[in-house]
Amino acid sequence: MQPLSDLLVLDFSTLLPGPMASLFLAEAGARVVKVERPEGEDMRRYPPRLGDEAAPFAALNRGKESLALDLKAAGAIERLRPLLARADILIEQFRPGVMARLGLGYAELKEAYPRLIYCSISGYGQAGPRANEAGHDINYQAIGGLLGQSLRRGGVAPQPPALVADIAGGSMPAVLNILLALRERDRTGKGCHLDIAMTDAMACFAWYGLATGQASGRYPAGGEGVLTGASPRYRLYATGDGWFLAVGALEEKFWATFCTAIGLEEPLRHDACDPDATGGRIAQIIAGQPAAHWRALLEPLDCCCTVVRSLDEAVADPHLTARGLFDRQVEEPSGRRMVSTPLPLAPVFRDAAPALRRSPAVGEHDGEGG
Structure with missing residues (x-):
């Protein structure tokens, strides 16, 4: 029952x-x-x-x-x-x-x-x-x-x-x-x-921005939040064949693994110094290879990096099925x-x-x- x-x-x-x-x-x-x-x-x-x-x-x-x-x-x-x-x-x-x-x-x-x-x-x-x-x-x-x-x-x-x-x-x-x-x-x-x-x-879904604004005295504008575009650790990056890689490597251990895997230069790994520079360089690197390359390289590393699935791929995904x-x-x-x-x-x-x-x-x- x-x-x-x-x-x-x-x-x-x-x-x-x-x-x-x-x-x-x-x-x-x-x-x-x-x-x-x-x-x-x-x-x-x-x-x-x-x-x-x-x-x-x-x-x-x-x-x-x-x-x-x-x-x-x-x-x-x-x-x-x-x-x-x-x-x-x-x-x-x-x-x-x-x-x-x-x-x-x-x-x-x-x-x-x-x-x-x-x-x-x-x-x-x-x-x-x-x-x-x-x-x-x-x-x-x-x-x-x-x-x-x-x-x-x-x-x-x-x-x-x-x-x-x-x-x-x-x-x-x-x-x-x-x-x-x-x-x-x-x-x-x-x-x-x-x-x-x-x-x-x-x-409710804007909870992080609300907390940030009340603590700092200034609500973040569009794209300024850590989860809405400001951090290179949490973004969509275009691949060389026109598709996308979803990067969610917020924690340091995931970020370090990701940076090493893609060969990001050491100074740029300190993303707090110049997030736009770091993000721009990552975008260049990811655009240099097709989605299948990044899927094979990054997904097995368990570093919160996933090639975006189309819906027809999702309905056949072994985990979801x-x-x-x-x-x-x-x-x-x-x-x-x-x-x-x-x-x-x-x-x-x-x-x-x-x-x-x-x-x-x-x-x-x-x-x-x-």
Whole structure:
């Protein structure tokens, strides 16, 4: 029996943050019922297709159920009441006030269902000057100071590779706080309203810059932090064939091994004297050989130097496959299969066997009630 196998989750969310949060809960055993518009949620229309289904939707909705319902229609709330009466957790991702206007706000539901844990995920939170402002991941990273940590004024702006705000600011804090709320409910018998703002977590990721600024009286500008470009020990270096070497040799023992391996001149190894000179010379050396050379030379030395892997290399990596990262599969309604979204869920909390599970068709479980 999995830790959440006795819980029912009603998921009103769409796209990424809420659906990934409920996927965590589903993978830990919870029954998750997606409440969708009759035409289905927006992610069902995102390319590419996997048979009859959108691949991004299938990857996020393994093992869930679908209830198609127009929340604005007469009688919609009454249709939901059997599920609401049994639900432990409700996840919603509308702008503040929308659920209340539909008759499903926390204040309305709290009286009838006092044990309900009600989780609201939004960009800027349920209150504050920006609460009703539209945004996406890149906007939340921008306003929270995270993007500015690595951008140099006048420099080239790289596209962030990760949806940090959506996942690390929305999905994961939602799961963390839901689990804390379940623990609190065990003690008190009462549910609560969780206000998860994706922008809030961006300051968490800027922790080092915040500490530096408060201690020194000056917050570091973009590229000035040890981990954001100022140190030659922690950078990406272009290889001779146009790819990249990730160097994270912060500690002296790793740095010494790295410098010796690449033949860096002794004076430049004292990188605190002139970091730009040291970094510039390392860039010249690394650019002199292809990625395969540095992979063969540096990775066996255990000095925190790794050639960047493409995604197709990552899914075939012996370590990642040995960890079972891509074992869980999802089948869309017409029968095609793909790897489900890999989740960092401890094996002890997963089902014993990586069972194949379906992603639901729109309204597939309409007649199943509570």
